[in-house]
Amino acid sequence: MSGSMYGSSVGTLVLLRHGESVWNAENLFTGWVDVPLSEKGEKEARRGGELLREAGLLPDVVHTSVLRRAIATANLALDVADRHWIPVRRDWRLNERHYGALQGKNKKQTLAEFGEDQFMQWRRSYDTPPPEIELGSEFSQDADPRYAGIDSPRTECLKDVVARMLPYWESSVVPDLRSGRTVLLAAHGNSLRALVKYLDKVSEEAIAGLNIPTGIPLRYDLSEQLEPLNPGGTYLDPEEAEKAAAAVANQGR
């Protein structure tokens, strides 16, 4: 596994959840709806770039979803880290979980309407997807040209996200890591939970309690077998990450 200009060691993986979006701020289920960052989210993204720069963790390549909140976060962070020029790849397989018929709905109202058990099952159970979104409805992506040619889901549970994300991980991210690159992966709360579940071999029950904060880079050092040498990864701002993850867990309340 060597021969590249980057040498033979396995590279470093840096996960970055997009900064706060305008729908995070309004407490709405978002999924595949392509909403922009809020001002706070832009600030978080730039802070993410500062953390990368301060840690000397300079990405050689960036992978993002095809949603603007992840794309903008990567751009803002990389600009601050002076790495705006690195190669980029984008793929729908890194998208947020499709939230089905819940897309566009208020989390607090959904909790009040359906109760704690149903709400948490939709949000955090491993294999129960929300009801499917109606084709042609306001927050459906069925006519979106970026998904032409793919069998686009109408809802997803976390298990579905693991299944659609892993082929991209294997075919596109792993080769970058194998050639020794520092890889920035800018994505979403639930697509990153899917990847962390896979990397850290988190159980289906335990993954329900794992929340990823916005805008704080999470570094993974990987072995030759691509197993984490630092299980759970290392947040570049651990104190802030803990507070922010608790806030995500409490959404809807």
Ligand SMILES: O=C(O)[C@@H](CO)OP(=O)(O)O
């Ligand atoms: O609305 C969403 O798409 C996600 C991420 O913001 O929400 P949750 O954390 O409730 O899964």
